[in-house]
Amino acid sequence: MNEPHRGDSNKKASGISTIDVSLCLDFGGGSSPPFSLAVNVSLPGAGVTAIFGHSGSGKTSLLRSIAGLERKALGSVVVNNENWQNSTFFLPTHKRSIGYVFQESSLFGHLTASGNLRYARKRAKKRTKGLSRKVIEIMGISHLLDRFPSQLSGGERQRVSIARALLTEPSLLLLDEPLAALDISRKREIIPYLELLKQNANVPILYVSHSVDEVARLADHIIVLEQGKVVAEGAVQEVFSQMDVPFSLQEDTGVLLSGTYKTHEPEWSLSRVALSGGDLLVAEVSATVGADLRVRILAKDISLSLSAEDHSSILNRLECEIIDVVEKAEQSMALVKLQTGDDFLIASITRKSLYRLGLVKGMHVWAQIKSVAIVQ
Amino acid sequence: MTNNGNILHDSLANTFWSSVTTRWRPIARFLICVSTLLLVTVAAQYSHAESLKVAVASNFSGTMKRLVKQFEQQTSHNVIVSYGSSGKLFAQIIHGAPFDLFLSADQELPSKLVALGHADSSQQFTYALGRLVLWSADSNAIDEKASRLKSGDYTHVALANPRFAPYGRAAIETLNALGLVVSSESKLVQGENVAQAYQFIHSGNAEMGFIALAQLYGEGLDRLDKRRQFHGSKWIVPDALYSPIRQDLVVLNRGQAKQIAQQFFDFMRGDVATSIISKSGYSVSTNHD
């Protein structure tokens, strides 16, 4: 991608806003083993984009490079038509309109929570009236303002950090695994705030994560990094239903489906969610009829049956067509990709079952779904 | 048997060296050298039954070296000399430092030692009379009349601290006698001793200063001046302008039982020593009592 230098004058000429990143970064010599990052992507200029990958895949380096924290990163960064970096120009971090939330808490210890917020607010390039109050409310930190960081819990610190990043009114919000340093209960405590953030913030967010769960809940778009290279990119639903995606091998393989809230079955404490290929019963959720829901089904939670027999405890069954089978000789498990309505499912079954049932492309089967997670 | 012994010795040595890894070998060698040196030094100290320990004022150090060389040739005895300022040596002596003899830069401290019972008055005498000189590193700065000093045409004049250094006291007496003390007061820079005053002048920081004439006869100075090729200029201050700088020596209690101490005492009064001292820039008192 050879992005031409686009100055502010062209800002309105280009209709679609994107984040165009074309970066190379080499860590030679010092760090072992030598690592290099080579990324060339164009990301949507709105919504949440997850940068996904295992540790060491270059996620954080990519985020730091976009922020201008890696002076050795070569290439170009253009955010919503604003040029941050090219071969002849490098905008230093403090002049890039970013909000950055670091992995571990990074509040200034010599300032109170409100001192930290003021630090950001004072240096913000624009100051929308009433934003401070709104951000403090969304992050639920109004009762923490007078405390020093040492008097806050890990989750509270991260909420203040996110609020601080928002108060610079950035044109790009960068979150580097903001939950990684927290334990599970703290993570649960903070995820609702991130969902609120997603709904309320009208800035593009880049969210670095190695947790499929977080990505499924928060991201609209995803890029998958492996050894410094982009191996998959696209809408989350799409990427998650690609079986050959390298990350989709282990426990977390699964799909993300969009559904609508249909009815409520109070006597069983269940809710009915409509998908394009049929209905699913899920644990009761509080939503209004017709609301959009995001449903995550793991490959290991789907078993396949040749008939619609109804002698098991499993409630959810969907009729599907097998559209692909992936198996490897030395592995016990095989992946089967199914289509139901307009949606795709991925089932993980043993190779032995695959042959015993004689499953091949084009066959019609019933997918028995043991568990469904409503992620949104 | 001899052969066997050698083989045994060699193999032991080999085992030792091979057990010392190559990396540590230089360090091991160094340690062996150091310990050998230490042993030799200690042995040398004890091999001479009669050795003399003398405390000597720093300004006399050049002359003392020549005297010791002469004395050791004559007697084959060993003289161990410690140099320092007279005041420090005095403090060390009254706190039990193991000296047999004390060559002070003045008369006052040896007399004090006698008064305090650390020495006997019968064994005190003036071995040298210090001579004061006005010296400059600049060969044109000082003429025979020291007119530049008298006219006050300088920024700094160096001298030893008059509070306790005899040459400093003599320098102040000289300035007094010339009626210059008041005019020169703010320009006086004091070294703790004449050696430091010498340094101030030699480095050019003070245009001129009062030091001991003996310092200009020193070995070190000759070498330095030859290399840097300057000799400076000097004015030997007339004896009449300051009270005599009597440098006394005294045999301390420790040395009184030692024959060698007595020998050195006598040597210092003899013609050979007197001649060396007077050639080194001192006067020698004719009155030995």
Added chain:
Amino acid sequence: MINFSPEDISAIWLTLKLASTVTIILLLIGTPIAYWLARTNSKMKGPISAIVALPLVLPPTVIGFYLLIAMGPNGFVGQLTQSLGLGTLPFTFGGLVVASVFYSMPFVVQPIQNAIEGLGDRPLEVAASLGAGRLDQFFTVVLPLAKPGFITATILGFAHTVGEFGVILMIGGNIPGETRVVSVQIYDHVESLAYGQAHTLAGTMVVFSFVVLLCLYWFQSKRGGQWSMK
């Protein structure tokens, strides 16, 4: 009980004046050096650190000897000061300040350098991400977070200058009110066998040093690592 002579009081006053001046100058020039040393990857880091640390290992007489020569009329510093119309520095208060700045440098640079190194890159990155430029980062983040290092540096720089003797002896010329500081005055008292006066002044100095170091340790244990990045 304590009975100082006017000369003693003048020496004490001079010493305090010298130590204060030197400490202020050292904080002003030592801080950029410490900041640079703490953050650079340059090959010059080693040599510069070594030069700064030299006074820790060199005997004061060596430093004094070379300063006397360098600042003298034939030395390179002396040539410079003369060409600027300042004359030569030995035997002047300014000369003592220059010598003390060099001599006490490691005591100021090293605590600040350690404190800044201890902060790591993160606080500066955070500040940059919030829109703070270099100077802004220094005054609003480095200075407050490394404050304990700066306080240690101030105390050590001051105390070490008060305790300085060898260098001043070599280049001071013992001029009352100009270069005769307390340590030299004590030496004079001892040399002239005025042990009583020496005791008064030396005892005062022992008490002063003890109190200063006590404050330092008390401060360090109280403040130890309180303001980290949380």
